[in-house]
Every structure is written in C-alpha cells, then in structure tokens.
Amino acid sequence: MAPILNGSPLAALSFADGNGAHIRVYYQATDGSIKETFYDDKKGWALRSTDVIGKAKLNSGIAGCAWANGTQIRVYFIDTNNKICERIYEGGAAGSWHDGTLSVSHNFKAAPYSQLSCIGYDQNETLRVYYQDTSNKLRELVFDGSRWKDGDNSLPTATPGSSISANAHKGRAVRWIYYQDTAMNPKEIQFIGGSWKNGGYAPTGVFAPGAGISAAVYGQGDNSDLRVLSVSDDNRLRVTTFTNKGWAGTKNLTNTITASKVAAIVVAGTKTWTRAYYQAEGGKVAEFGSNDGQNWSLMQTSIPTSN
Numbered sequence: 001m002a003p004i005l006n007g008s009p010l011a012a013l014s015f016a017d018g019n020g021a022h023i024r025v026y027y028q029a030t031d032g033s034i035k036e037t038f039y040d041d042k043k044g045w046a047l048r049s050t051d052v053i054g055k056a057k058l059n060s061g062i063a064g065c066a067w068a069n070g071t072q073i074r075v076y077f078i079d080t081n082n083k084i085c086e087r088i089y090e091g092g093a094a095g096s097w098h099d100g101t102l103s104v105s106h107n108f109k110a111a112p113y114s115q116l117s118c119i120g121y122d123q124n125e126t127l128r129v130y131y132q133d134t135s136n137k138l139r140e141l142v143f144d145g146s147r148w149k150d151g152d153n154s155l156p157t158a159t160p161g162s163s164i165s166a167n168a169h170k171g172r173a174v175r176w177i178y179y180q181d182t183a184m185n186p187k188e189i190q191f192i193g194g195s196w197k198n199g200g201y202a203p204t205g206v207f208a209p210g211a212g213i214s215a216a217v218y219g220q221g222d223n224s225d226l227r228v229l230s231v232s233d234d235n236r237l238r239v240t241t242f243t244n245k246g247w248a249g250t251k252n253l254t255n256t257i258t259a260s261k262v263a264a265i266v267v268a269g270t271k272t273w274t275r276a277y278y279q280a281e282g283g284k285v286a287e288f289g290s291n292d293g294q295n296w297s298l299m300q301t302s303i304p305t306s307n
Contacts, residue, residue, distance in 0.1 A: 012024065
C-alpha cells in the first residue's frame with residue numbers, strides 16, 4: 001500500500017446519524033490513489049484499507065461532500081488527463097462506490113495544477129463543484145438533477161494552483177469562496193443578494209503560491225461564524241475568525257510541513273466543533289480543533305493513513 005504523499009491534497013466532510021457523528025478525510029498516496037480515513041463516534045479512527053476512491057493526477061485537488069445522514073457522499077478529483085471526475089458512495093454502511101454523472105457523461109477539463117472544492121445539498125439547494133481552468137480563472141459546475149453544466153462565469157482569476165474553499169449557508173442563501181489572488185494574497189468573495197462581492201478576509205502573514213486555505217462555517221438564522229484555516233510561508237497553521245462582530249484577526253496554531261494543505265470542517269451534530277486536518281510531519285495527517293470556536297488544541301498527532 002503506497003504511503004501518503006507529502007503535501008498531499010486533503011478533503012474532509014462530516015455527517016451525523018443515529019450512531020452519532022462521523023468524519024471522512026481524503027488524501028492522496030504517492031501512486032496517485034485517493035484514500036479514505038474515517039472517524040465514527042462509536043469506533044474512533046480507522047483506515048479504509050480496501051477502498052481506493054480513484055486514481056488522480058499527483059498534487060491536484062480533492063473535494064468531498066455528504067448529505068442524507070451520510071448515505072450520499074461525493075468525492076471529486078482530477079485524473080491524469082485533467083478531467084474532473086466524480087465518485088459516488090450510496091447506501092450507508094452497506095453501500096459502495098461507483099462513477100458519477102460527471103465522470104460518465106461529461107469531459108470538463110481543469111488546469112493540471114487545479115485544486116477543487118464542492119458544495120453539497122446539505123449546504124445549498126444545488127450541488128456545485130469549483131475548479132481552476134488553464135487561464136487560471138476560477139470556474140463553477142452546477143448539477144441540475146440530471147446533468148452537469150457550466151455555472152457562474154464571473155469568478156475571479158487566481159494564482160496557479162490556488163487553494164479553493166467553497167462554503168454555503170443554506171438558510172441564508174449565501175456562498176463564500178476562499179482562494180489566492182494573482183498577487184498570492186488570500187482572498188474571500190461572497191455571493192449575496194444575487195452577485196459576488198469582495199469580502200473582508202485578509203489574514204496576516206506571507207503565503208507561498210498554492211498555500212493551504214480551508215474554511216468552516218456554522219451559525220443559525222442571520223448569523224454565520226467563519227473559521228478560515230491557512231498555512232503561511234513559515235509553515236504555520238493559522239486561523240482567522242469571523243463572528244457577527246466582524247473579522248477578529250489571525251492566530252498561529254501550530255507547525256506544519258512545507259507546503260502542507262489543510263481541510264477544515266464543522267463536526268455534524270454540533271454547533272461549534274471545528275476540526276482542521278493538515279500534515280505536521282511527513283507521512284502523517286494530524287487533527288487540530290476547537291469545541292467553542294475560540295480555544296484550539298491538538299486533537300490527534302496522527303490519524304490513520306497508509307504507510
């Protein structure tokens with residue numbers, strides 16, 4: 001079994017059912033395979049050793065989302081021909097993986113260095129995938145229930161290989177995208193009132209091209225709290241906080257390996273439990289988290305990965 005790639009793309013998702021909270025983390029092995037490691041409340045962490053989600057171009061993006069209490073999971077990746085692929089998991093504990101419509105019936109191409117993000121039905125009325133094209137423009141794909149089509153074409157141009165982190169608040173019909181602009185500054189755009197607007201996210205620090213950026217959103221009613229995790233040029237995992245009082249600055253959390261990516265989630269079934277997955281050392285993925293949105297600590301030095 002091939003070991004995890006250092007600087008591997010990372011994706012994470014969470015769902016809840018009658019057995020509690022569940023977390024799925026996706027990463028890439030050195031042979032290009034997309035692997036899954038998972039957490040279940042009643043069993044803890046384990047590696048899905050028999051499952052290979054797909055085989056992707058090395059260092060290209062992974063995205064994942066889930067809904068219907070985890071009976072529907074989607075994982076997106078880019079194959080060696082730069083095609084955006086979709087794998088579907090259906091059926092809960094007794095389910096299995098198969099190719100989705102995006103793989104079978106379409107041929108949408110991304111830049112070879114593109115990262116990916118997706119928004120699922122748990123967050124939005126429409127399933128959406130975000131990627132970077134060969135002109136370095138961010139692009140959106142939208143699923144209309146039977147086929148995929150190009151979505152909003154007004155998204156900005158990003159630095160090549162920019163992280164892409166898309167989130168939505170279903171109750172408010174608001175979407176956010178976090179990325180790096182052409183000057184390598186981490187940026188936020190927000191879809192509200194029918195159009196995209198520049199947001200106020202501006203973390204302190206210096207960021208290398210393709211720096212890890214991932215946002216988690218929670219809240220109720222008209223309030224949305226955001227925790228945006230990033231990896232700075234000095235190999236530090238950082239968090240920038242937004243509450244109903246506005247942006248509250250950037251805080252250093254811990255060290256990472258060079259070029260570590262990060263994947264952030266809110267644990268399903270909780271109001272504020274936030275978890276971030278990153279590489280603290282070669283060959284491993286660590287978990288950092290907060291249960292109140294303010295105080296952060298190391299949760300796991302290493303979750304299970306192939307080695």
